[in-house]
Amino acid sequence: MALRFGIIGYGGMGGWHKRYISTLEGMEVVAVHDIDPKRVEAGKADGVRSYLHLQEFLNDPDIDAVVIATPNDVHMELALACEACGKHVICEKPVALSVAQLDEMIAGAKRHGVVFTVHQNRRWDKDYRKVMNALKEGEIGRPYVIESRVQGPNGKIHGWRAEKAHGGGMLLDWGVHLIDQILWMIDSPLKSVFCVLRSVMNPDVDDYVRLQMEFANGLVAYVEIGTLFLQPLPRWYVGGDQGTLRIETFMDEGRLTILKQAAVHSNGPLVDTGAGPTRTFGKVGSVEVWQSPLPDPKTDWLDFYRNFKTVIEDGAELVVKPDEVRRVMQVLEAGFESNRTGMPVVFSE
Numbered sequence: 001m002a003l004r005f006g007i008i009g010y011g012g013m014g015g016w017h018k019r020y021i022s023t024l025e026g027m028e029v030v031a032v033h034d035i036d037p038k039r040v041e042a043g044k045a046d047g048v049r050s051y052l053h054l055q056e057f058l059n060d061p062d063i064d065a066v067v068i069a070t071p072n073d074v075h076m077e078l079a080l081a082c083e084a085c086g087k088h089v090i091c092e093k094p095v096a097l098s099v100a101q102l103d104e105m106i107a108g109a110k111r112h113g114v115v116f117t118v119h120q121n122r123r124w125d126k127d128y129r130k131v132m133n134a135l136k137e138g139e140i141g142r143p144y145v146i147e148s149r150v151q152g153p154n155g156k157i158h159g160w161r162a163e164k165a166h167g168g169g170m171l172l173d174w175g176v177h178l179i180d181q182i183l184w185m186i187d188s189p190l191k192s193v194f195c196v197l198r199s200v201m202n203p204d205v206d207d208y209v210r211l212q213m214e215f216a217n218g219l220v221a222y223v224e225i226g227t228l229f230l231q232p233l234p235r236w237y238v239g240g241d242q243g244t245l246r247i248e249t250f251m252d253e254g255r256l257t258i259l260k261q262a263a264v265h266s267n268g269p270l271v272d273t274g275a276g277p278t279r280t281f282g283k284v285g286s287v288e289v290w291q292s293p294l295p296d297p298k299t300d301w302l303d304f305y306r307n308f309k310t311v312i313e314d315g316a317e318l319v320v321k322p323d324e325v326r327r328v329m330q331v332l333e334a335g336f337e338s339n340r341t342g343m344p345v346v347f348s349e
């Protein structure tokens with residue numbers, strides 16, 4: 001039998017979910033709810049039952065599962081309402097504004113026996129899977145630093161994302177993806193989080209983020225997000241003890257290369273660099289250096305929905321587990337705290 005979805009919040013992302021769920025075998029979108037009458041009309045035009053009032057939507061017996069795609073500040077209350085009506089929940093990211101809110105959502109799902117997960121869809125991004133696969137295969141030896149960044153040129157943030165009251169700001173909006181990716185990839189306890197937030201163009205929220213995570217295995221990961229960078233740095237830059245991995249953008253697969261060099265380095269030649277000479281930062285010595293494209297990781301992000309369905313129907317394991325989402329939320333909270341105090345937040349995992 002088909003899994004029948006309802007969507008709460010039929011804006012940009014709600015429409016996206018409708019479009020893609022409708023392509024999947026054994027899944028359909030049967031209803032939407034939005035507080036904006038124009039979006040209710042849009043739902044009707046798209047051929048689904050469309051409700052202006054939440055309670056009518058919740059009373060619809062044909063909805064098995066709900067995707068919550070509203071601004072972030074109302075995720076918790078909506079998830080709790082759906083759970084109480086026995087509906088499975090996919091919540092958009094960031095799942096909530098605090099660990100305490102998330103704990104209520106997880107407890108609500110347990111209490112009412114429904115499946116609860118979060119749309120951390122960027123676990124399926126190709127650029128990310130390439131990094132993950134390369135590290136797993138040991139392509140660059142033991143990684144000691146990962147830099148993951150998104151930088152854009154447009155400065156001003158659009159709509160409710162520029163408003164703190166709605167859970168706006170880039171740490172919550174994009175930080176949640178980049179932190180989730182790092183935590184899902186690195187199998188080591190987290191030691192500390194240090195974070196700097198700035199409001200460059202958007203006075204009410206952070207639009208520049210630099211967050212550092214240090215792990216027990218010695219690896220340090222930096223997440224950097226900025227809405228005003230006209231000369232963006234690479235999406236990924238990873239240093240290992242046997243090479244370097246670099247990916248320019250998530251859209252651009254063509255210029256993806258791994259630069260490899262032998263673990264035992266020879267001395268390079270002495271070179272002039274402006275006002276002084278250097279050997280360490282000069283040319284490559286007589287080591288093996290070669291570049292290679294990273295193989296296509298062949299991911300399909302629609303597996304997110306397929307996994308959700310098999311969890312409900314066959315008791316499979318969730319890919320995006322509530323306790324993983326909770327760990328991400330702890331890092332987000334630590335990021336705000338570290339920025340406030342100017343000190344790292346120590347973890348004891």
Ligand SMILES: NC(=O)c1ccc[n+]([C@@H]2O[C@H](COP(=O)([O-])OP(=O)(O)OC[C@H]3O[C@@H](n4cnc5c(N)ncnc54)[C@H](O)[C@@H]3O)[C@@H](O)[C@H]2O)c1
Pocket residue numbers: 008009010011012013014033034035036039068069070071072074092093094119120121159160173
């Ligand atoms: N995972 C991703 O790749 C991704 C991408 C974009 C957005 N998102 C997330 O999706 C969510 C929605 O973002 P968006 O870009 O679609 O925003 P949006 O502004 O385009 O749409 C939000 C919709 O929710 C409606 N809404 C507001 N409050 C409501 C309420 N209390 N009850 C019912 N409807 C309500 C609005 O009228 C609007 O139609 C956010 O949590 C955002 O972070 C995720």
